[in-house]
Amino acid sequence: MRPERRIGPLQVHLAKVQALHQRDLEAGFGEVYMPDALAVKDTSAQRGPNAPG
Numbered sequence: 001m002r003p004e005r006r007i008g009p010l011q012v013h014l015a016k017v018q019a020l021h022q023r024d025l026e027a028g029f030g031e032v033y034m035p036d037a038l039a040v041k042d043t044s045a046q047r048g049p050n051a052p053g
Helices: 003-026 036-041
Strands: none
Touching: none
């Protein structure tokens, strides 16, 4: 499959994963433990990429 043909299916997959992650956050899940220094440096890192602070 050519790379251009993979963009659409990948975007659909990413949208599904982001929706699942959002539901997990709303249910009180979807976070991970972060070592102390990293948790202080980036307070939203435990919730995923580009998470609002």
